[in-house]
Amino acid sequence: GAVVSQHPSRVICKSGTSVKIECRSLDFQATTMFWYRQFPKQSLMLMATSNEGSKATYEQGVEKDKFLINHASLTLSTLTVTSAHPEDSSFYICSARGRGGNNSPLHFGNGTRLTVT
Amino acid sequence: AQSVAQPEDQVNVAEGNPLTVKCTYSVSGNPYLFWYVQYPNRGLQFLLKYITGDNLVKGSYGFEAEFNKSQTSFHLKKPSALVSDSALYFCAASSSGGYQKVTFGTGTKLQVIP
Numbered sequence: 001g002a003v004v005s006q007h008p009s010r011v012i013c014k015s016g017t018s019v020k021i022e023c024r025s026l027d028f029q030a031t032t033m034f035w036y037r038q039f040p041k042q043s044l045m046l047m048a049t050s051n052e053g054s055k056a057t058y059e060q061g062v063e064k065d066k067f068l069i070n071h072a073s074l075t076l077s078t079l080t081v082t083s084a085h086p087e088d089s090s091f092y093i094c095s096a097r098g099r100g101g102n103n104s105p106l107h108f109g110n111g112t113r114l115t116v117t
Numbered sequence: 118a119q120s121v122a123q124p125e126d127q128v129n130v131a132e133g134n135p136l137t138v139k140c141t142y143s144v145s146g147n148p149y150l151f152w153y154v155q156y157p158n159r160g161l162q163f164l165l166k167y168i169t170g171d172n173l174v175k176g177s178y179g180f181e182a183e184f185n186k187s188q189t190s191f192h193l194k195k196p197s198a199l200v201s202d203s204a205l206y207f208c209a210a211s212s213s214g215g216y217q218k219v220t221f222g223t224g225t226k227l228q229v230i231p
Contacts, residue, residue, distance in 0.1 A: 110160045
């Protein structure tokens with residue numbers, strides 16, 4: 001149980017285009033979803049926290065107009081990288097938490113490798 | 118502010134030997150502590166958690182972790198390492214307070230040598 005599906009797993013796009021990444025909780029309702037960015041050999045950088053039906057809370061230094069997050073339902077959150085540039089190339093990972101609260105583990109998608117050329 | 122420290126970037130251990138991956142934390146209120154494992158180009162997988170109760174927590178794949186309140190530590194252990202345990206391990210913390218964010222350590226690469 002507690003499966004999170006993230007796709008695409010890999011995407012290559014040209015500079016200036018937008019890319020949408022989907023994160024779905026398949027067998028549970030995800031009240032909270034988190035979006036992370038991971039650089040090579042580095043830890044996870046939390047980008048934003050989204051709760052179903054409300055606006056995402058972005059971490060300091062993350063441009064909300066560039067990284068659009070939508071959490072329209074209890075099973076789906078999307079991250080759209082708008083006008084992508086080569087410096088946006090990274091590994092993006094979503095995670096979801098069910099109704100158990102802070103003592104529940106996070107369930108992670110398998111990540112999306114974004115390459116902007 | 119919450120923080121999690123993993124002091125070792127990499128841990129090398131021979132196959133069959135016991136392994137320890139260190140983690141210390143700082144949170145307000147009662148800590149909720151987690152260990153996750155990440156294989157290359159994949160998301161993180163949950164291994165185990167401490168919420169309350171017994172200080173020794175057992176998890177997946179034979180891993181266990183010991184909660185030590187006085188030392189604010191939550192080290193990951195396994196009695197006998199396998200080559201397949203080689204991966205990146207993350208310690209994480211949240212708290213019983215209203216703050217819902219999970220804070221991750223910087224990760225420790227475990228290399229099990231055949």
